[in-house]
């Protein structure tokens with residue numbers, strides 16, 4: 001029985017030719033970001049033409065999944081190569097601040113990437129900063145430092161950036177060696193007010209170029225082109241039609257997150273294969289879309305306490321019922337949570353307890369929390385899910401888990 005099944009699975013003609021080309025990290029050709037690349041070029045070309053004369057620091061801003069990381073990587077690698085050809089020792093280092101989490105870890109990572117001999121422990125932040133300065137000078141290196149997802153280090157302070165941008169001032173060295181591209185995820189579509197940025201930049205504004213480079217949301221046609229290119233390198237020929245790609249693009253454009261498109265393509269192909277189909281059909285995409293609650297989260301729900309579940313339910317419920325935004329204020333969610341508790345006859349947890357849940361989930365990357373202009377314990381925070389998920393399905397999952405604990409919502 002097992003052997004037979006296994007044999008059948010092996011016999012299937014796979015739809016996917018190269019699965020890894022669908023992964024988010026795979027460096028593909030960048031489409032439809034010529035303007036942004038040109039803008040980057042305008043600022044950073046002086047690292048080659050006037051090396052060391054002045055530092056260039058710039059911020060990239062845009063929603064999730066709009067190609068900020070991919071574009072920054074492509075641009076920085078290309079600049080590094082061009083510099084090398086001209087005998088300029090420009091080193092590009094990419095740090096994902098969501099992974100490194102603390103300013104200290106970020107500093108360690110920068111130093112270790114440049115010089116792997118450095119031990120991980122035993123230094124103070126100042127030591128690390130001094131080491132970096134001396135190292136760049138001694139080795140005659142110009143650094144292009146990409147601080148990706150920088151917002152995950154932001155708690156209303158600009159501590160690390162402040163120390164970093166001042167390296168160029170502090171040293172007695174004549175050359176400006178440290179250049180930064182800071183990447184922040186920010187909901188450009190819905191919130192034009194970027195006051196949190198101006199507060200954050202109060203101390204360091206004059207170190208940065210005046211205007212951030214904004215990554216606008218893609219149009220449906222652009223999403224189509226990007227996904228079509230991905231399909232062409234990762235799928236076997238004639239397995240995914242333009243109609244299917246266009247349908248996926250119409251889903252993706254709502255959030256603009258290309259990652260969602262890659263997920264849908266991958267899951268749809270798995271569903272098709274499971275059903276012995278040799279093409280991806282609309283039905284497969286529908287199914288994939290319905291299942292769009294990541295497995296890891298579904299597993300996590302199973303082990304959550306009832307209060308966590310109720311609070312998560314309140315977030316999902318609020319988000320589900322708003323059509324124009326992908327994020328919700330913590331304030332509204334807490335009110336909703338209190339209402340649900342009241343109607344279910346359960347005494348609600350305190351605000352600070354709920355705030356702890358938010359912090360915990362943020363760490364586990366279940367939700368994103370963005371602080372807006374400080375406020376007491378994040379009272380002005382906004383919450384959203386880092387990936388597109390099917391909120392209806394998700395809320396069903398949560399209410400099922402609550403039901404198993406005897407709570408009906």
Ligand SMILES: Nc1ncnc2c1ncn2[C@@H]1O[C@H](COP(=O)(O)OP(=O)(O)O)[C@@H](O)[C@H]1O
Pocket residue numbers: 023024025026027028029030031032033062063064065066067068069070071226258259
């Ligand atoms: N313009 C584009 N051309 C090609 N691929 C893109 C483009 N924009 C996004 N992608 C792909 O979509 C995924 C998410 O992009 P990413 O750069 O990680 O987004 P962000 O950093 O803005 O959240 C990556 O796999 C990336 O290669």
Ligand SMILES: [Mg+2]
Pocket residue numbers: 065068069070148149
């Ligand atoms: Mg990114």
